Amino acid sequence: MAKPLPYPLQKEIFTRFRDAEPEPEGELEHVNVYTLVVAVALSAQATDAGVNKATRALFAIADTPQKMLDLGEEGLTEHIKTIGLFRNKAKNVMKLSRILVEEYGGEVPSSRAALEGLPGVGRKTANVVLNMWFRYPAQAVDTHIFRVGNRTRIAPGKDVVAVERALEDNVPAEFAQHAHHWLILHGRYTCVARKPKCPACLIRDLCPYEEKTQ
Incomplete structure (x- = not known):
């Protein structure tokens, strides 16, 4: 299993995500x-x-x-x-x-x-x-986060629990609250499964994914 990206790269990646969308929100509608x-x-x-x-x-x-x-x-x-x-x-x-x-x-x-x-x-x-809701920095790993975590080596892991633990261990603390939202949105709209939109990616220059699209 590949090693996670080093701390300076993790910090730069999440700084870019935060600068682009300081307060990311989940897309499921709810009232309480x-x-x-x-x-x-x-x-x-x-x-x-x-x-x-x-x-x-x-x-x-x-x-x-x-x-x-x-x-x-x-x-x-x-x-x-x-x-x-x-x-x-x-x-x-x-x-x-x-x-x-x-x-x-x-x-x-x-x-x-x-x-x-x-x-x-x-x-x-x-x-x-x-x-x-409770503002606990928990990392909810879905298929998008699993894919992004492994492609980018932000949080590599062979299953969702391993990716969750890798996020908890490697995401800088200041970004932990919003990390899973940034990664879900990145996977949903940019780092998509079949043909990732690498030319439009905020972290293209930091990402080690070998099969980047042109």
């Missing part, structure tokens, strides 16, 4: 921490745009665990049927809503272990919620 949990859980194997289209009307009527339970699984399914794996996701949202009501007084916990204990909430979802 509960709707953030639901939106991220629904986004697995789906696009943020597709989730947003489905949840705008949903969150207008069900923005708390109790309201979601009152809506019922059939009502929820009707709202999210355009999202992949919607039936299984609907079951998980209802289960996690019930747990939040019965075990947490309707509040979303701020502990990774507690979040990961909710149905349909994995490590990535927990890290997104910890980062975006």
Whole structure:
């Protein structure tokens, strides 16, 4: 496995990301921490745009665990049927809503272990919620970050957990809060999977990727 880029290069890369977009934000629409949990859980194997289209009307009527339970699984399914794996996701949202009501007084916990204990909430979802809502510098690794981390050697790793740890170990502390957002956006719009847009890349001169496009 390749070694991560040295600290001076890491600092320069993230300085450029910060200069270009000082306050990056996630693209999933939500109105509170509960709707953030639901939106991220629904986004697995789906696009943020597709989730947003489905949840705008949903969150207008069900923005708390109790309201979601009152809506019922059939009502929820009707709202999210355009999202992949919607039936299984609907079951998980209802289960996690019930747990939040019965075990947490309707509040979303701020502990990774507690979040990961909710149905349909994995490590990535927990890290997104910890980062975006609770302002903890957690690194939520998706396919974009996995690709960018390995291509650029910002955070090389053979799996998502290894990349997450590499980010935690190598991203300069001053950039840790926003690092995963910068990398997601970079992977989504510039360092794309099939034909990366290297000529438009902010960090082209610092990136060791051998198959750069002209």
